[in-house]
Amino acid sequence: AAGVIQSPRHLIKEKRETATLKCYPIPRHDTVYWYQQGPGQDPQFLISFYEKMQSDKGSIPDRFSAQQFSDYHSELNMSSLELGDSALYFCASSSLSRVSAFFGQGTRLTVV
């Protein structure tokens, strides 16, 4: 069965650069969630989209933005990167029934 696909898997950027993370949800899933997980931390909610509209916003810095496109894939754009942005970034998707939410493999972002 198709899973949530994230790209890239690994990304190394310098401070003040920008990064774009992509997420391709499971087919027919209409909701996408983005999470940030620092070392030894629980996943922190950043933002979610339902049917291409932002549905909730968490502790997402103003330097970050995200959107969901017509094909339901989503992108997280991160600008003016800081060392503290180094983390695992997960995308998850679910359907309207939200019986289950499945996570992608994550993107490990390292800011140097």
Added chain:
Amino acid sequence: ELKVEQNPLFLSMQEGKNYTIYCNYSTTSDRLYWYRQDPGKSLESLFVLLSNGAVKQEGRLMASLDTKARLSTLHITAAVHDLSATYFCAVITGTASKLTFGTGTRLQVTL
């Protein structure tokens, strides 16, 4: 604001022993999820609990939900080393626009 707490945060147990991880949440919720995470890896869905009294079992793991007490438990029976991982519970509210995770329980099963 919804708060989700797990205990213990860290659990070291011997193979063959039983133990329970607890997940408390602060507001009414529609459903509760349990995930497993190996270091540096993704979150693997274990259980989804949809109603009061729900009980689900998979192998040596059994999860239950008491919505009145706002409590879920993850019971480990006869632990084996392969169960070593971090276990998270996550709660979704009626608005269903985000999952709120617990603090995680790092389980270490020793031989």
